[in-house]
Amino acid sequence: MSTLIDKGRNILIVDDEPANIQLLGKILEKSKYSVTYVLDGHSALEVINNKEFDLILLDVMLPDIDGFEVCRLLRDNPRAADIPVIFITARTEIENVIKGFRMGGVDYVTKPFNEIELTARIRTHMSLRVQYEVIKREVEMLEKLKQEKTTSRDLSLKLIEEAVRLLRQIDHKTAGRFSGEISSIIKVMAEIGKINVEDGQSPGAVSDDESYRKKLYREYPGLTPNEIRLCSHLKAGLTTREISRLTKQSTRALETARSRLRKKLKLGKDENLVHFLTQI
Numbered sequence: 001m002s003t004l005i006d007k008g009r010n011i012l013i014v015d016d017e018p019a020n021i022q023l024l025g026k027i028l029e030k031s032k033y034s035v036t037y038v039l040d041g042h043s044a045l046e047v048i049n050n051k052e053f054d055l056i057l058l059d060v061m062l063p064d065i066d067g068f069e070v071c072r073l074l075r076d077n078p079r080a081a082d083i084p085v086i087f088i089t090a091r092t093e094i095e096n097v098i099k100g101f102r103m104g105g106v107d108y109v110t111k112p113f114n115e116i117e118l119t120a121r122i123r124t125h126m127s128l129r130v131q132y133e134v135i136k137r138e139v140e141m142l143e144k145l146k147q148e149k150t151t152s153r154d155l156s157l158k159l160i161e162e163a164v165r166l167l168r169q170i171d172h173k174t175a176g177r178f179s180g181e182i183s184s185i186i187k188v189m190a191e192i193g194k195i196n197v198e199d200g201q202s203p204g205a206v207s208d209d210e211s212y213r214k215k216l217y218r219e220y221p222g223l224t225p226n227e228i229r230l231c232s233h234l235k236a237g238l239t240t241r242e243i244s245r246l247t248k249q250s251t252r253a254l255e256t257a258r259s260r261l262r263k264k265l266k267l268g269k270d271e272n273l274v275h276f277l278t279q280i
Contacts (some may be wrong), residue, residue, distance in 0.1 A: 010052060013037040013043040014070065015059040015088060020111065024052050024057060027115050028122070039063075041070040048080045054129050055122060056080075058105070059088040060096065068096075068103045075104040082132065084125040131170050138166065138172055215280060220265065230254075235277045 011028055013022050016039045028035050038044050041062045056074070060067040066088055074080040086264065087100045087108040097108050106125055109118050212235065213228050223231070233243045244251050264275055 008035045009054040009129075010036065011122070012044065012047065012051075012053045012056045014041065014056065014067070015061050016040060016061075017059075020088070020113075027113070027118060031119060031123075033122075041065040041067070044070055045073055045077070048074065048077060048083075049272070053080075053083055056083055056085045056126055057088055058085050060100070061090075068099055071100065071103040071105055079196065084129060086121060086125065134166070135170060154245075160184060168203075212280070219280065222264055223261075227257070227264070230257055230261060231277050234258075234274050235280075237274075256270075 011023055011033050012026050013035060015024070015037065021037045025035050025037070036047065036053070038047055041064050044056070044058070044228070059069060062070065071085050071087075074083065074085065084106045085104060087097065087105050089097065089100075089108050089112065090111050100108060107121050109121060115236045213232055216223060216228050216231055229247070230243070233246065240251050240254050243249075244254055247254075249257075256272065264278065265273075267273060267276060
């Protein structure tokens with residue numbers, strides 16, 4: 001059964017084998033997708049400039065330029081940079097999949113096609129596409145408010161709180177895929193509300209966080225600003241992966257920082273760092 005995620009969505013198939021195109025077309029039309037197909041890489045790059053697509057199924061082996069190069073060129077094209085690309089690959093080519101990810105692909109399917117698996121993978125990335133569109137609309141709304149010089153602080157705070165709630169939900173559902181866009185929204189919100197919104201926290205949470213950090217500075221003057229921020233993130237219950245996305249640090253660097261932090265706080269081997277921080 002099709003849903004709003006499927007119906008009316010445009011998919012581009014790039015494959016030089018008519019049998020593959022025919023099979024993919026039948027599978028996709030069951031979900032009410034609108035399908036366009038081309039037989040080579042250059043045609044794909046051309047059609048992208050004339051039509052909007054929500055997803056691209058891209059064969060690795062093409063007669064002119066291979067799928068990897070096509071994907072790289074798509075990522076350099078502002079019209080196509082955000083379109084998810086799923087590679088079509090033979091089972092013997094799976095070792096090259098990592099190269100596809102490096103070129104900007106988001107997933108892959110193997111030939112011969114499994115209809116259930118193919119449909120599930122496509123719907124997953126269509127769902128992510130919908131979430132991305134929600135983010136774009138949120139940015140546009142906030143930018144419009146900024147341009148209109150909204151002066152109502154109460155309205156601004158309500159918008160900020162609602163946007164933060166939505167962004168946290170989206171960030172969780174998309175596993176951080178749109179962290180850059182989310183960061184841009186947060187900056188716009190801070191400007192509109194004339195407040196310090198950090199790491200997607202609501203105004204009330206920011207106030208509590210500031211108080212907590214000041215207390216840490218008083219009780220542990222040897223901590224660096226970065227260590228204070230790490231304490232705040234850990235107290236908030238963020239995982240190492242989540243902190244890594246927020247701070248742009250590797251998980252290994254964060255583990256080293258946690259170890260150094262434990263020593264400065266003089267914690268024993270059996271003492272839980274997060275529990276200790278929540279008691280301060």
